[in-house]
Amino acid sequence: MDFSLGERTEAFRVQVRAFLDEHLTADVIERMHASGTFNDKDFNGALAEAGLLAGAVPGYGDRDPIELYVLFNELEKAGAPYDGLAVTMLVAGVIHAVGTDFHHTEVLERLLTGQFNCCLGYSEPDHGSDVAAITTKAVRDGDEWVIDGQKMWTTMAHEADWVILLTRTNPDVPKHKGLTMFLVPMGLPGIEVQPVPTMASERTNATFYSGVRVGDEWRLGEVDGGWAVMGVALAFERGVMGGTNPAVPLLNHVRNWAAEAPSPDGGTMLDDPLLRERLARTAMANQVSQLLTLRAAWIAATGGLPGLEGSMAKLYATERYQQAVGWFQQMAGAEGLLSFGVDGAAADGWIDYDGRHSPVVTIYGGTTEINRNNVAERHLGLPRAR
């Protein structure tokens, strides 16, 4: 085995880090937390101009999945806004895999300027983990489709130019077989976006579709072939594009705090043996999370489909992050409860932020239970439990 990234990938990483040093200012990070939208078009545009965006699109660019991992891992570790970028990569990858020339010109090429965005329209109010049961319907009318329904957790919909929308086109067949995917321009009449505030700083949305008419050219993949398109999208989503190293910036914030914070036992919190133990356990888990993610990227880079390995990386990384957040919240005591911008807040409010953010990581992008089901059935070969 060889754990070095290799010259080319290392050079790419150096390039990404240099970009972040220059463009990821305190302003960008503050704006992201103040707005609750982890997407910054100026930042994205600069990334595109630096030539770092197009190359990383799965299958489309000249960068391999390990380099895609490197890009998102560096963004994540630096605390950069990358939610919009992750969706850009995912949708660009899907369009490259199943899209038409029209989709390339209208959507993919624009996405790659960093100035345009897409959002994900899969979940509905009554259909989350069981996403194949969604009911938003698309009915054919000549060369057009008429869409009616509601989507939930459409994060960034208020800034997005398109939504990648999973719809039901045939209610009379088993649920997986009657789905069709569309790219829908968000400016069309009949689309309404309502904000859904969360307990953390991030904002998400509910989106409503009422008699939305969209031409057949916006269909992505086959009619009733939406589940296959979902499969392509999920394979890109899980593991490689961020989400598995959130405890790297956490560790940094906590140890900087601990070096200054007086301990009630004397000295600073960095002298506290239990805190030191937990810093080390976090550093160890960060390494393991990185390796599990790199494995998924490496499998993709060598022609495999790392679905299960992505599930394992997500399971491990998200639970360890939550555990670490719980430890450090508890150890920071009252100061750890104080928020961004508040006098005396531990780690400038980051501990409160991570405490608010962490519950969602075992829910979005495939819940822990869905991932455990995947591992139990497809890796361990246990009988289907549902």
Place this chain on the structure above:
Amino acid sequence: MDLNLTEDQETIREVFAAFFDGETGPARARSAEPLGFDATAWERLLETGAPGMGVAEAVGGGGASLADLAVVATEAGSRIAPLPLVDHIVTTRLLARLADPSACNDDVLAGSAIVGLALRPATRGIARTVPNGAVAHRVVALDGDRLVIDQHTDNLLDAHLANHGCLPLAHRDLADAETLAEGPAAVAAHARAVDEWRTLTAATLVGMAREALVLGVNYVKEREQFGRPVGSFQAVQHLLADLPGLIDGAHLLTAKAAWAGDRATAGIAGTLDVDANDVTDFPVLAAMSLVAAGEAAVLATDRSLHVHGGYGFSEEYDIQLYYRRARALTWLLDDPARECRRLAGMFLAADDNRLAASAHHDSPQANPETGRS
């Protein structure tokens, strides 16, 4: 980046998998209790050349890398082979690296003389709970800043200490031990050997964890309650579904530690920057790998035993053999919490060094938002 074994390692894996399947395994581990040493299997192992394989060819060994040895250790661990192979190999490598490598003689390389390592510094002239102390003809220990070798072999078996994991543990009196080396070089040589022990023991624990999971999965597929296999219940499935990622993660970290150890041997310096999650420093990865693999093995054996129901607790089923050994090997060196505190000391010290260096070069302050300078 390449996560495949090399062709040579694949061959090594196959050869040793076949050997440990044929000559060891749970039944042999059970019959070797309470001592934890199968003399017949060890005799057969000598024919494979394994005892000397970790020593450089220039000193008469097989020239295997730490990464190669980790592959062997994992195969041994999955069959809970009652053989002191990791301890012997680590000690041969220590002896061969000394300025005077003569203690790593032909008998030691062949394995007809078994050597072992006292992991913890001696206290009042006694090396306590030496992992293979009850079967090693020679034990290397650190006594103060002296690296010594004890060749006192009378009534070794009588010295065996009955223990949780049925390992061949014994205290060794160093009164008649000879000095091999002294001073900082001796302390560093011992530390390096213990780091190799951490890495190869982690590899052993990965093997144990993997097999414990297999035992649990196979059992819940067979065992029926309420008219269906207990493995069809989601509550049971989810206990087991956490384990593959945990075990694979420990395996990857252990393989990375072995890779870093081989790079250190080749004179390539490692990095230690936890803020960027860039760690290729061997001692740090060695410590992390033992903590991670210990945790994986302790949890995998616990969950697997639990899903066996009452049978898991009975002597008849193999899972209890894995359960006890996983704990013994995880806790033999030290409390993992103390290992973690030592680990924190290493990366916080690296941080102090970096800060001192950057102050010296008068570089700008790190950006408090991003940690980047």
